[in-house]
Amino acid sequence: MTAVAEFEALRRRTLRRQRLEALVGLLIFSAILLISFQRSQFFSSDIGGDPLGRIGDFFNRMIPDLKGDVLLEDRRTTGSMAWWFCDLPVWLKLGWQTVEMAIVATVLGAIGGLFASFLCARNLMPIAAVRFTVRRTLEAIRTLPDLVLALLLVAAFGVGPLAGVITLAISTMGGLGKLFAEINEEVDARQLEAMEASGTGLIRKIRYGVIPQVLPNYASYALIRLEGNLGGAAALGIVGAGGIGIELQRAITYTEFDTYLAILLLIVGMIFLIDMASEAIRHRLIGLGEAR
Amino acid sequence: MTRENHARALLLAPQAMRASGTARLQRMGLVVLGVAAFVAMCIDLELAPEAMLAGMDKFGQLAAGAFPPSDGGDLPRILKALAETFAMAFAGTVLAALAALPLGMLGAKTVVGQPVLHFAFRRVLDWFRGVPALVWALILVSAFGLGPFGGVIALALADVPSLAKLFSEAIENGDERPLEGVRAAGASPLMVLRYGLAPQVTPIMASQVLFFLESNFRNAAVLGIVGAGGIGFELEERIRIFAFDQVFFIIGLYMICVAALDTVSQQLRKRLA
Numbered sequence: 001m002t003a004v005a006e007f008e009a010l011r012r013r014t015l016r017r018q019r020l021e022a023l024v025g026l027l028i029f030s031a032i033l034l035i036s037f038q039r040s041q042f043f044s045s046d047i048g049g050d051p052l053g054r055i056g057d058f059f060n061r062m063i064p065d066l067k068g069d070v071l072l073e074d075r076r077t078t079g080s081m082a083w084w085f086c087d088l089p090v091w092l093k094l095g096w097q098t099v100e101m102a103i104v105a106t107v108l109g110a111i112g113g114l115f116a117s118f119l120c121a122r123n124l125m126p127i128a129a130v131r132f133t134v135r136r137t138l139e140a141i142r143t144l145p146d147l148v149l150a151l152l153l154v155a156a157f158g159v160g161p162l163a164g165v166i167t168l169a170i171s172t173m174g175g176l177g178k179l180f181a182e183i184n185e186e187v188d189a190r191q192l193e194a195m196e197a198s199g200t201g202l203i204r205k206i207r208y209g210v211i212p213q214v215l216p217n218y219a220s221y222a223l224i225r226l227e228g229n230l231g232g233a234a235a236l237g238i239v240g241a242g243g244i245g246i247e248l249q250r251a252i253t254y255t256e257f258d259t260y261l262a263i264l265l266l267i268v269g270m271i272f273l274i275d276m277a278s279e280a281i282r283h284r285l286i287g288l289g290e291a292r
Numbered sequence: 293m294t295r296e297n298h299a300r301a302l303l304l305a306p307q308a309m310r311a312s313g314t315a316r317l318q319r320m321g322l323v324v325l326g327v328a329a330f331v332a333m334c335i336d337l338e339l340a341p342e343a344m345l346a347g348m349d350k351f352g353q354l355a356a357g358a359f360p361p362s363d364g365g366d367l368p369r370i371l372k373a374l375a376e377t378f379a380m381a382f383a384g385t386v387l388a389a390l391a392a393l394p395l396g397m398l399g400a401k402t403v404v405g406q407p408v409l410h411f412a413f414r415r416v417l418d419w420f421r422g423v424p425a426l427v428w429a430l431i432l433v434s435a436f437g438l439g440p441f442g443g444v445i446a447l448a449l450a451d452v453p454s455l456a457k458l459f460s461e462a463i464e465n466g467d468e469r470p471l472e473g474v475r476a477a478g479a480s481p482l483m484v485l486r487y488g489l490a491p492q493v494t495p496i497m498a499s500q501v502l503f504f505l506e507s508n509f510r511n512a513a514v515l516g517i518v519g520a521g522g523i524g525f526e527l528e529e530r531i532r533i534f535a536f537d538q539v540f541f542i543i544g545l546y547m548i549c550v551a552a553l554d555t556v557s558q559q560l561r562k563r564l565a
Contacts, residue, residue: 039440147514155531165339
């Protein structure tokens with residue numbers, strides 16, 4: 001009897017504590033939410049009358065005025081496909097530039113990340129101070145959004161793809177360096193020990209002991225990053241760092257919303273293609289193809 | 293491995309130590325091809341070493357001119373902009389989570405069993421996931437005018453498809469047995485959700501939402517650059533007039549805020565797990 005009573009009391013106390021915690025959490029959450037809505041002028045901002053109508057109107061203007069009977073005419077005919085995608089050659093060129101930027105930046109960033117990862121892996125870098133510095137640097141890079149970095153670099157390197165490539169390479173290095181270091185730390189230590197026993201130096205230890213174990217994982221992460229970088233490269237053009245983004249920005253500035261939609265579709269399609277290619281390569285790398 | 297050991301091993305087991313001639317040739321060919329493609333791309337992008345050096349030089353000058361960083365005599369305004377950026381991120385994330393909840397339910401295979409419907413729904417989400425917040429922001433800023441309102445909606449819109457996908461995966465991975473247990477006790481469908489499913493998926497979802505909050509704080513800073521208010525707007529303004537001492541001040545302050553938010557969110561996520 002007493003055991004049951006004790007249990008009941010304990011249960012009541014636990015429940016009360018849990019409820020109190022939930023209540024406090026909810027209060028804090030609501031307070032932050034309220035302040036956030038207030039600060040971001042969510043309910044008070046002057047967005048003009050009939051905001052939903054304006055969005056509708058906006059999307060309406062984004063849909064091109066295509067006409068079924070002249071769909072395949074040349075670009076001078078209003079309402080044809082070629083008229084909608086009026087600057088397709090220019091966009092394709094800039095789109096290809098975007099792809100190139102993403103690839104070059106991913107390669108450069110992966111190389112940078114590779115070096116950084118060896119400098120901050122616990123099992124390969126014996127000097128703690130170096131590990132700490134490299135790790136903090138990579139962290140600092142990761143906090144900086146691409147576009148902010150791009151703004152700075154465009155100011156220094158001028159308008160063009162160079163600034164974009166450097167921006168993406170730096171941020172890729174920050175991201176991949178950390179992931180690579182994590183892979184390095186999960187390397188099977190026995191092979192490294194065997195090499196140490198045969199008197200191998202650090203460089204050869206990395207070459208023959210670490211690289212064969214980690215290369216597939218590296219490649220897989222780098223390819224995932226490439227997918228992300230393509231979207232990033234497309235956005236960077238908005239601040240003048242090369243690629244298709246500049247056309248996106250131009251279309252918005254001149255309120256050519258149907259052109260905007262056309263470029264957007266092009267970018268999404270491009271990302272989709274690269275995603276599929278990269279996924280196929282990744283699955284082959286990690287041997288998923290055979291497992292199926 | 294010393295040279296001597298290597299030579300001895302090579303004698304003992306040549307197959308194990310060296311790949312066959314054609315395989316080596318093939319690999320070499322691939323490497324050469326890759327390097328050639330990379331160089332061709334660099335040339336096409338006009339990544340000349342001279343331009344690189346000139347840019348570095350200019351950047352060094354800018355950075356040297358930026359010390360010591362200063363707040364430009366208007367610290368309250370910068371702090372207000374930072375708060376606004378956080379507010380945008382928080383409001384956007386909460387809105388996205390609210391919208392993603394029903395969509396995530398619909399996207400779960402265990403809720404909507406019909407395979408064609410499931411496939412179509414997932415594909416639609418995939419397509420929308422391709423549209424980044426920045427693109428939404430460009431649209432919404434031109435629809436609603438300058439200010440953080442468009443930014444909040446843009447962040448929410450960009451997150452909804454990703455969150456919905458993650459939510460639906462969390463729901464799909466939920467254990468079926470507690471649901472059956474609750475059902476067997478005679479609970480209504482709503483109660484099955486509340487007592488069978490919610491306890492399993494809420495911690496996972498909450499930690500995902502926190503993760504999105506972290507990333508949105510970064511995105512929100514970027515949105516300011518296209519006119520959605522907050523710290524990005526202040527930053528862009530100062531870069532345009534080359535006030536790099538203030539730029540570096542803001543970036544430093546912003547990085548501290550990001551680190552602080554990440555730490556808090558990590559602690560919360562650790563408690564949830």
